[in-house]
Amino acid sequence: MSAGLLVAVLLASALLEGSGWAGGVGDGNLRLSVTVNGRADSDVRPPEVRVGTWVVKRYRLLNVSEADLHRVRVLDPGAPAGSVRCPAVLPAAEEAECTARFRAVAGRHVHPVRAEGDVPALRTRLTATARAGYAGVAGALGLTEEVVVATPGTGGGGASAIVTYTVTNRGNLPLYTVRVEDPGLALAPGAPDCGGRGGTVAVLAPDTSAFCRTTVRLRPGTYRSAGRASGSDRATTLGTGGERVTAPVLTAGASAVFVVREAPVAPVPRTPAPGAPAAGSSAGAAGASAGAGAAPAPGAPGALARTDTGTGTGTGTGTDAAGRPAAPAAPGAGAAPGAVPPGAVPPGAVPPSSVSPGAVPPAPPPGLRRAAGVDDEGFLGRVRRRGREAAEFGVATTLLLLLIPAAVAAALLGSRRK
Template identity: 95%
Template sequence: MLLASALLEGSGWAGGVGDGNLRLSVTVNGRADSDVRPPEVRVGAWVVKRYRLLNVSEADLHRVRVLDPGAPAGSVRCPAVLPAAEEAECTARFRAVAGRHVHPVRAEGDVPSLRTRLTATARAGYAGVAGALGLTEEVVVATPGTGGGGASATVTYTVTNRGNLPLYTVRVEDPGLALAPGAPDCGGQGGTVAVLAPDTSAFCRTTVRLRPGTYRSAGRASGSDRATTLGTGGERVTAPLLTAGASAVFVVREAPVAPVPRTPAPGAPAAGAPAAGSSAGAAGAAGASAGAGAVPAPGAPGALARTDTGTGTGTGTDAAGRPAAPAAPGAGAAPGAVPPSSVSPGAVPPAPPPGLRRAAGVDDEGFLGRVRRRGREAAEFGVATTLLLLLIPAAVAAALLGSRRK
């Protein structure tokens, strides 16, 4: 009755139970000496741990379990009961993480009838290895120059080894910009970084000339850590090609148009030349004549377009077109004229006002002379004034003739 009751309760036999009756061995990815030579497993690959338990006691073990700090919680699976004098296997399967993970492992089983717990320990683990390649990029567009033709863009690629193994022959390319092979400058090595140590970065740069528009850079980096690792069954796994990518969108602006120099119209004064009617032009017009006779100022009615040079002894014309008599030596000067003694040799005397010249011949002209003079002055006074000037002298002349006949 007592034996049957003990079996129904799941308790083991009391005889042959003690320390050392439970034994433990562990293999990691097929390697049994993982405590001394932890297998190298690529980061992210599968790790398979097999825990072999041997119960050499004469009692069954209940609530069998394995405590392994090197395995994620809940990843170890064990049978509920390990019968006496038999063995069982617990397993764990999880993804490898970087670093060395070798820890003590503890196996346990209970003998309820004796209120005893059998234990066993072993050391096991693995080493997670890999070179991890990362890539970022930055684009700087130069300010476009005048004259069109686009601008240059400088792209900087930053490659980083985020793993725990060196990377070899890291090559940088950019199919988005259609760069030639080896175009990025990686320290004078033609688009390739020979060795990139763990936790370090390298820079590659390229400058391209682009027309105005929107562009997308698509950087690509590739390399290898050359590490051979172990698979879940202990097979050798060659190193894969590691890759990384990055992209950036940038805009090349339209270059500003160069200003077109303005050509002055024909006859327009050049830049810096005195404008028409300025004081410089007036001074040149005032000194254009060097003769003794008075010459009308340029622009006055009946003025002569000439330039005189010489000693100042010349002959001019009066308002009626007759030659003017030369001034006698020592004779009184006409009103407004400059005496010869007051003009220095080579100097140009100022021209007298036109009104004084007209007054000089008024006393000598007759009726017909007045008519001709009025006609010449018609351009200055207009049609109405001309008519008045013609009619008034005619009326006066008619009155004079009538009084003489009486």
């Protein structure tokens, strides 16, 4: 009987253990709580952690069963994969802690967390869940700059350079009292104009930008601008142990290299010498130079007298030393400078040498005036005169053509009557 009672007790114990609650192994035997940077109610009030700083999550597991848990693990979507560390075994009626340490990222990260442990002898798995997370906060300051150099004016000297600084809040908290300066250009405090405020942006909301500009006068050369921006989001955050951390001063920098060119020198106006032709008289000067190359008319003032070699005859021809005919002598050849050669003055005209300086020469006869006018009438005058002469010649020719046939006809009629 005692042997049978023992077997019955063993069978009942095995059945109760397989049911999941006998022996204290079943649902609810594993419990989980999570703290984030020292805060236990992170599911309701997620702690604010500055972006880029450390987040420390502590997962407290309590095994209230009467069986050891193996392959203990924590599944947390709010932690990077592989960052959670747990003990391999959680003994029965004991507790253990899993931890995760990683850098905070911007935004709210509150997720359900799941803890698991296996009981190999019973082929069962115990689980527990909780919610936990944090809020990554920060105002992230960014700075860029652009330089535009004006075209240098004439007269030497440098030029103006317009430098534009663009400050941007890339974070998720407002930035306050953002100050812009440029030690590279040695700007005075408050020199950049930031929307009416000297070198300062009062409030810069998340995902917005502001512009600050300054104009500097620089001598020719190469320059390097070194913009600097600073500000604060005034947010107090929690450290890894739950301590309060004050907001740091946020900074950003940018630089640009630019060149200021040498200004062109203004041209000096040139004053023409007395008696020199004006700049616009190039055509007249060219014509004068062309005319200067032509030989003056025989007998004209300044004309060079021509001297022929050989002896001349009364006909104007001669022979040189070799017996060849010499070129005919030009009119007035061999005459003294300024002398009027024979035959150069028309009949009735007064030679220039016979008129004393300052005296008014007598008027030439009409025929000579007409000849002088013909010589000085030019090309167009000659064309008009030739046209008039052709018209007069045409009338005379017409009369002759009419009278000659009439005379011939009359002669023929007279000869027939005889």
